[in-house]
Amino acid sequence: MTDAMGIFDIMLALVLPWLGWRLLASPNLFRAVVLFISLGLLMSLAWVRLHAPDVALAEAAIGAGLTGALFLSALRRLERLRDSERRLDYAEKREEEQNLPPEKRRKSKPVAYVLALFLLSVFLLLLGGALLKTPVAPGRLGPAVAGQMGQSGVQSRVTAVLLNFRGYDTLLEVMVLFLAALGVWSLTRVRQTPQEKVPGPVLATLVRLLVPLMITVAGYLVWIGSSRAGGAFQGGAVLAAAGVLLLLANVTVVRQIPSTLLRWALVLGPLLFLLSAVACMSIGGNLLEYPRQSAGSWILLIESATAVSIGVTLAALYAGGRPHEPAAREAIVDKSADTKVKNGEGA
Amino acid sequence: MNWLYSTAALCLLSAIVAGLLRILRGPTAADSMLAAQLFGTCGVAILLLLSKGLDWLVLQDIALVFALLAALAAVAFALRTWGGTER
Numbered sequence: 414m415t416d417a418m419g420i421f422d423i424m425l426a427l428v429l430p431w432l433g434w435r436l437l438a439s440p441n442l443f444r445a446v447v448l449f450i451s452l453g454l455l456m457s458l459a460w461v462r463l464h465a466p467d468v469a470l471a472e473a474a475i476g477a478g479l480t481g482a483l484f485l486s487a488l489r490r491l492e493r494l495r496d497s498e499r500r501l502d503y504a505e506k507r508e509e510e511q512n513l514p515p516e517k518r519r520k521s522k523p524v525a526y527v528l529a530l531f532l533l534s535v536f537l538l539l540l541g542g543a544l545l546k547t548p549v550a551p552g553r554l555g556p557a558v559a560g561q562m563g564q565s566g567v568q569s570r571v572t573a574v575l576l577n578f579r580g581y582d583t584l585l586e587v588m589v590l591f592l593a594a595l596g597v598w599s600l601t602r603v604r605q606t607p608q609e610k611v612p613g614p615v616l617a618t619l620v621r622l623l624v625p626l627m628i629t630v631a632g633y634l635v636w637i638g639s640s641r642a643g644g645a646f647q648g649g650a651v652l653a654a655a656g657v658l659l660l661l662a663n664v665t666v667v668r669q670i671p672s673t674l675l676r677w678a679l680v681l682g683p684l685l686f687l688l689s690a691v692a693c694m695s696i697g698g699n700l701l702e703y704p705r706q707s708a709g710s711w712i713l714l715i716e717s718a719t720a721v722s723i724g725v726t727l728a729a730l731y732a733g734g735r736p737h738e739p740a741a742r743e744a745i746v747d748k749s750a751d752t753k754v755k756n757g758e759g760a
Numbered sequence: 761m762n763w764l765y766s767t768a769a770l771c772l773l774s775a776i777v778a779g780l781l782r783i784l785r786g787p788t789a790a791d792s793m794l795a796a797q798l799f800g801t802c803g804v805a806i807l808l809l810l811s812k813g814l815d816w817l818v819l820q821d822i823a824l825v826f827a828l829l830a831a832l833a834a835v836a837f838a839l840r841t842w843g844g845t846e847r
Contacts, residue, residue, distance in 0.1 A: 417766035424773055428780070435784065443841065447783050447792045450833055454796075454803045455776070457822065461810065466818040473822055477800070478829025482836035489840040619835065627828055634821070642818045651825060654832050661835055 425459050442491070446484040453477035466642035467571045470634070474650035482657050483731050566708025567639040575644065576712045580701035584686050587719055591683045594726040598735035612662045620662045627655035635720045639709060645682075645716040649723025656728030672736035675725060682722025686715050765813030772802045772809070793837045800830030 432455065436448035453476025460469035558570055558578065565573035575583050612620065631652040638644030659667045689711060690701045698704070703711040729735075775798070782795040804823045811819035 417763060417770045418761060421766065421770050421773055424770075424777065428777055432780065443789055444783065444786075444792060447796045450796045451776075451780065451783065451799050454799045454826070457826070458773075458803060458806060461807065461819060461822065466816075466822060469822050470825055473825045474829055477826070478832045481796075481833035485833070485836040485840045616835065616839075619831065623828065623831060630824060630828060634825075637821065642821060647825070651828065654829050658832055658835060661832075661839055 422462055425455065425462065429455055429459060442488055446481065446488060449484065450477055450481040453480065467644065467647070470642055470647040471650065474647055474654065478654050479650060479657060479727060479731070482661065486661075486731070564705055564708070566703065566705075566710075566712055569639060569641050569643075571642070572638050572644055572712065572716075576715060577701075577703065577708060580690075584690060584701065587683050587686055587722070590723060590726050591679065594679055594729050597730055597733060601734040603732050603734040603736060612664065616662050620658060620664060624655045624658060627651055627658070631655070631720065631724065635716050636713075638716060639713060645719040646723060648716075648720040650727060652720060652724025653727030653731070656724060657731050660728065660732055670736075675729070675736055678721055678725040679729065680722070682715075682719035685718040689715055761813040765809045769806045769809045769813075772806045776802050789837075789841055793834070793841070797830060797834055800826060800833075804830075 429452070432448060432452050436445050436452060439445040439448060453472060456476055457469045457472040460466070460472055558574060561578065562568075562570065562573060565577045567573050567577070631648040633648075634643040634651060635645060635648035636643075638648070656667075689703075693702050693704075694700055696704060779795040779798050779802075783792045786792055804826050807819045807823035807826065811817065811823070
């Protein structure tokens with residue numbers, strides 16, 4: 414009976430905007446984070462109902478899992494900062510401003526609003542202009558993709574588009590992620606703290622059970638991506654979840670990974686992607702035009718390397734800084750994002 | 761799709777919506793977080809029901825990812841929000 418599913422869809426469509434509004438309007442940050450995790454779960458269900466299992470997988474891993482852990486850790490750090498430095502800075506700044514002559518003070522609120530409105534309308538105009546200029550595709554793209562599936566080397570249409578037909582876009586996306594990790598690494602180091610207490614029995618067991626399972630599932634998702642929903646990004650996200658769990662539990666193994674290894678893991682995907690793009694040209698095709706017979710193997714190779722790099726990238730973004738040099742081995746390094754904040758550092 | 765599966769999925773979604781009230785009301789942080797964990801469990805159940813009802817195997821993979829990553833938020837909460845105060 415489809416009536417029940419109709420009600421299901423209507424309910425989902427009503428709850429999602431309401432949830433989004435409550436989350437944005439919530440004055441309590443912790444509640445907003447919990448609402449955000451719920452929003453991720455419901456969004457994932459909505460993507461399933463829209464027949465987009467690939468997006469649902471990514472949303473389940475990123476929206477509901479990783480971002481939730483990231484926000485909870487960030488919230489903790491904010492709370493620690495709130496009582497000391499942040500208020501101090503703000504009070505000092507206000508005092509400073511009041512001592513300035515009137516023409517040097519910050520712009521009053523109405524001026525700032527008008528300026529923001531002006532910039533926003535310019536942006537919207539440019540966006541509208543770009544939309545008007547974009548050529549409209551002559552036909553529907555679905556049948557066009559379906560017609561070319563035979564030469565893509567994979568069975569999943571999404572993977573065929575992402576890694577073969579529009580591989581260039583994916584290459585750039587992988588580079589963007591790489592740049593994001595580089596940006597975070599150039600900003601700060603993870604803070605050093607001495608060994609804290611060992612994780613309790615519950616946490617230790619959970620880590621021991623979940624981490625191997627997560628790594629297996631990540632490999633499975635990459636593998637299954639060639640025939641149905643899954644792929645490098647989803648697999649990488651699950652791999653990152655394993656990394657975040659290890660960082661949270663603060664296990665010794667993570668602290669002993671040499672930073673050279675991490676750097677190579679970070680570079681592996683983008684580098685291999687770029688090299689295979691160039692290799693395709695040297696064989697005689699265009700950029701990223703794989704040889705027909707072995708297209709499937711090329712895609713799997715690129716996806717596996719990219720998944721490892723995406724996993725390390727996302728976990729590095731969670732850790733929030735570059736690892737310490739291997740030389741500093743005797744000083745035990747802690748990479749979890751919320752350890753004791755020294756004055757001024759990480760503000 | 762079998763009516764039994766779709767009705768059960770609808771009931772589970774209603775449970776999620778009812779759980780939203782617990783998130784908004786609280787009263788403690790743990791109440792909110794446990795409601796979010798309930799959503800994870802309900803989400804897994806809904807996905808498995810839909811997978812069976814629509815005969816769509818991919819949904820089982822999504823349910824697997826749901827189940828694996830729901831634990832992550834719970835661990836982050838237990839370490840960073842709830843139990844981490846004495847450190």
